[in-house]
């Protein structure tokens with residue numbers, strides 16, 4: 001063979017062999033490339049879906065953040081509003097009211113309604129008609145600002161100042177004997193109410209003091225009837241007093257007090273229409289006039305069942321002039337009776353305030369509080 005041909009053939013073979021080798025080689029790297037490409041595509045898809053998920057999460061977080069911001073805004077607005085309201089709450093003043101029950105008893109025309117009128121509304125025309133039904137009225141007795149600190153009723157985390165308002169809860173009864181059942185019922189009912197009230201008082205020391213409180217009974221005596229009796233020896237003039245104060249109500253009072261169905265704090269004996277005694281005994285002193293009235297009613301058997309219902313230190317004798325026509329009268333009875341009516345509750349609630357009772361002295365060595373004269 002021609003050597004050139006051999007060479008050509010050889011080189012052709014070489015080229016062919018190389019070509020096949022290259023072809024085979026390029027075949028496998030294309031496959032690898034394709035695999036890589038596929039993998040990359042998958043990875044890219046995975047990344048893409050991760051990105052989509054992250055974007056979703058970011059969007060959600062952004063929404064949540066906006067929501068939180070909005071809620072925070074609302075909470076802050078509410079907090080600001082609450083702080084503003086709280087400031088107002090702190091400025092509020094509370095009031096605690098305390099009531100002392102006071103019963104006005106006595107025969108017709110002895111002056112019960114005149115006393116209530118003097119206490120309650122002396123600027124109004126004086127009462128003319130006799131009392132047909134029991135009348136209940138509150139009379140302001142005393143008030144104290146900054147009595148105590150306590151929780152606000154609407155928000156107990158706020159402490160505010162409380163005022164104490166002390167009142168007389170006055171019952172003005174008709175003077176007929178037949179109406180005494182109302183007096184008895186009111187005595188029992190108000191005793192119960194005082195007890196229940198003491199239970200509601202949260203301050204321990206006040207509760208203990210209020211438990212000791214009782215009803216104030218103001219027994220009116222018409223000294224005009226006595227001077228009539230003195231003038232002509234006519235016991236008839238005192239008959240209304242005798243039958244009134246010897247009726248079952250007064251006969252049973254001591255027993256009721258003993259069995260605690262009735263709590264009585266003070267029994268105030270009011271010697272009303274003292275102006276008429278002054279007219280009748282012009283030469284005597286007011287001391288002697290009062291002594292004369294006291295023994296006059298005693299001897300006539302009017303005050304028998306009243307004496308001893310409570311300790312004598314709780315049974316003051318007060319002369320009074322209560323009609324509006326005698327404004328020059330020197331005895332301010334209404335004011336003095338009010339002092340006794342309010343004494344216990346004022347001491348119970350305010351403790352350190354004791355209404356001063358001016359006493360003109362006690363004839364016959366009796367305790368000073370038993371006789372009261374206000375000479376002005």
Ligand SMILES: Nc1nc2c(ncn2[C@@H]2O[C@H](COP(=O)(O)OP(=O)(O)O)[C@@H](O)[C@H]2O)c(=O)[nH]1
Nearest residue numbers: 108109110111112113114272273320321322323
């Ligand atoms: N002279 C005199 N009259 C009085 C006095 N107090 C009351 N009165 C009069 O006695 C009458 C009966 O009084 P009142 O208060 O209605 O008695 P009550 O029935 O017990 O309520 C009225 O005309 C009063 O003006 C007083 O101190 N002196």
Ligand SMILES: [Mg+2]
Nearest residue numbers: 112113130131
């Ligand atoms: Mg009356």
